[in-house]
Amino acid sequence: xxxxxxxxxxxxxxxxxxxxxxxxxxxxxxxxxxxxxxxxxxxxxxxxxxxxxxxxxxxxxxxxxxxxxxxxxxxxxxxxxxxxxxxxxxxxxxxxxxxxxxxxxxxxxxxxxxxxxxxxxxxxxxxxxxxxxxxxxxxxxxxxxxxxxxxxxxxxxxxxxxxxxxxxxxxxxxxxxxxxxxxxxxxxxxxxxxxxxxxxxxxxxxxxxxxxxxxxxxxxxxxxxxxxxxxxxxxxxxxxxxxxxxxxxxxxxxxxxxxxxxxxxxxxxxxxxxxxxxxxxxxxxxxxxxxxxxxxxxxxxxxxxxxxxxxxxxxxxxxxxxxxxxxxxxxxxxxxxxxxxxxxxxxxxxxxxxxxxxxxxxxxxxxxxxxxxxxxxxxxxxxxxxxxxxxxxxxxxxxxxxxx
Numbered sequence: 001x002x003x004x005x006x007x008x009x010x011x012x013x014x015x016x017x018x019x020x021x022x023x024x025x026x027x028x029x030x031x032x033x034x035x036x037x038x039x040x041x042x043x044x045x046x047x048x049x050x051x052x053x054x055x056x057x058x059x060x061x062x063x064x065x066x067x068x069x070x071x072x073x074x075x076x077x078x079x080x081x082x083x084x085x086x087x088x089x090x091x092x093x094x095x096x097x098x099x100x101x102x103x104x105x106x107x108x109x110x111x112x113x114x115x116x117x118x119x120x121x122x123x124x125x126x127x128x129x130x131x132x133x134x135x136x137x138x139x140x141x142x143x144x145x146x147x148x149x150x151x152x153x154x155x156x157x158x159x160x161x162x163x164x165x166x167x168x169x170x171x172x173x174x175x176x177x178x179x180x181x182x183x184x185x186x187x188x189x190x191x192x193x194x195x196x197x198x199x200x201x202x203x204x205x206x207x208x209x210x211x212x213x214x215x216x217x218x219x220x221x222x223x224x225x226x227x228x229x230x231x232x233x234x235x236x237x238x239x240x241x242x243x244x245x246x247x248x249x250x251x252x253x254x255x256x257x258x259x260x261x262x263x264x265x266x267x268x269x270x271x272x273x274x275x276x277x278x279x280x281x282x283x284x285x286x287x288x289x290x291x292x293x294x295x296x297x298x299x300x301x302x303x304x305x306x307x308x309x310x311x312x313x314x315x316x317x318x319x320x321x322x323x324x325x326x327x328x329x330x331x332x333x334x335x336x337x338x339x340x341x342x343x344x345x346x347x348x349x350x351x352x353x354x355x356x357x358x359x360x361x362x363x364x365x366x367x368x369x370x371x372x373x374x375x376x377x378x379x380x381x382x383x384x385x386x387x388x389x390x391x392x393x394x395x396x397x398x399x400x401x402x403x404x
Contacts (some may be wrong), residue, residue, distance in 0.1 A: 046318055047358035065342040067355050069306050070273070070297045072340075074106055074365050078269035079262040079302060079372070083320075084112040085278030087149045089120040090129050091349055094206040094274075096245040097356040104211050105367040106362060109258060110210060112179045113220040114225020117185065118162060124196060125165055128160040128319045159226070176243040182216035184244075186373055188227075189217075195243030205285040214371030218255055222246050255283065256290040256370060261299060261379035271304035272332075275348045277311060277319025285331040291329050296397075297383070301326075301333040305341035308348045 036056045038058045045053075055064035073080050084100075088094060094116070101107045122129060132146070132153035141148050144158040167173070169191050179187070188212025196208050197203075210217050220226050223246075262268050274281050291297040310318035323341030326332045332341065344351060360367050387394065 007403075017343070036080060039287055041260050047361045049359045050283060051355070059344065059346050062342055062344040063346070063351055063355065066306050066308070066344050066351075067358055069271075069340060069342060070355060071362075071365065072361075073271040073273075073306075074367065077367065078237055078271040079108045079266070079370065080106055080112070081109045081259075081270065081272045081284050081302075083272065083274045083276075083280035083281045083284050084110065085276040086273065086348065087115065087119065087152070088112075089206060090149050090152050090350065093113050093349060093352065094120060095203055096353050098206065099204065099209045100360060102209055102215055102369075105213075105369040106359075106364065108213060108262075108370045108372050109216050110286075111220060111253050111284045112206075113278070114219050114222050114227050115282065116225045117188075117207055117217070118166070120207065121162050121165060121192065122158050122401070123203065124192060124199070124201055124208075125161060126199075127154060128162065129154045129158075133187050140334045143275070144319065145249045147334075163226065163230055166227050167234060170227075170231055170234060170237075170244060171242070178245045178247045178250075180247055180254050181222050182251075182254060182373060182376060183220045183352045184222075185217040185219070185319070186248065187212055189347040193213070194373050213369045214373040215369075216258065216373045217378060218251065218280075218283060224279075250380075252286075252368075253383065254376060256287045256295070257383040259287040260291055260299070260378065260383050261372075261375060263299065265379070265382060269303040270403075272305070274305075274307035277309045277317075281307075282295060282344060285326060286327075288331045289329055290322055291383075291384065295383075295387055296394055297386045299330070301331050301336065303333050303340055305332045306341070306344070308344045308346060310345065310347055313343070340362065343373050 012286075038056050041050070041054060047175055051067050055061055066202050072078075082098065084093075084098070089122045095199055098107065098110075119129075130149065132141075132151060134148070136153045139150060141153070145155055146153045147159065166188075170190060172191070174187055175184075183206060189207040189209075193208035193211050196204055204212075207217070209215075221226065230247070231244055233241075234244075259270060262270050273286060285302070288299050288301045291299045305323040305326065307322075309320055311317055313320045313322055321342075322343050323332045326335050327337045328333060
């Protein structure tokens, strides 16, 4: 028995020998790892030096990796899909970060909330958003007709005037048809840009800037925002005279077509920068399962995944879903999970301005705008052609033996 047992143990390998091998591998990897010895800050460093050399651990290290992946997105000429949730335009993140990134040709496509586009228009027509005390009492703020977004505030009249603005724009002839959200926001951007020019506005809005640079703006839950609430008002006031409709079917297809165009036609890598999670995150990421699982068009998912969010990752919410979990759905590539993703556990407003500064302080971080909006019709036609090729196989996916 002793000899047989010995022979058997040599054949399969003992737990001790396996443990030693694993430990040796870990020690080797440890010796190759980066040393944590950040140089003293003198005040003379470039922003890139600070973030690459003085952010060695914890959330700081997450920030450093995010910066490296943002640089890589530009250096590898990846198409950057930015998602934006939360009250970011009231906080000015669009003005400080996103518009400069668009102007440098770095942002190619945006998915956000209708609220961010609506609140952005306040400043265009002369209203102000101010810093306020979040602990001053909401009952008192309501009596004073001050609307609060945490520590930001504005007059209630600001909302009423902005409602009038969008109601007047949406009544125009060019809006009386079925539109996808990129079409709607391109048309609104054109109108807002004209207003900015007429009024001599010095600080452009996100809508107008996206229009000027051909950046499509998707809104995955357009009905959950005040621009669309005014469309509801107009439909019930004007009846059949008001013909604007949002084609959500074509909207989703168009997102998939944009992504298929980037990797299939332009042969570009794709990066997703997620500011906050929410519906914008899922609406953008679901383009890949739409292509691969629903339409049968091969894809491999986003190549670079950078996310900034404060949500815990263990509550099942999509806002906090890391790249690895997204990979199981086909949303991001295996390469992204291994070497191209980071979840930064931090508030967007606390870290993204700094990372944008570090990125844009390098003159090399610039490229010609891709103007994706201009290719949207061709992109849709190309994806339609791919679906047509697979029609026979796809028809089999719409049948199911339903119980009688």
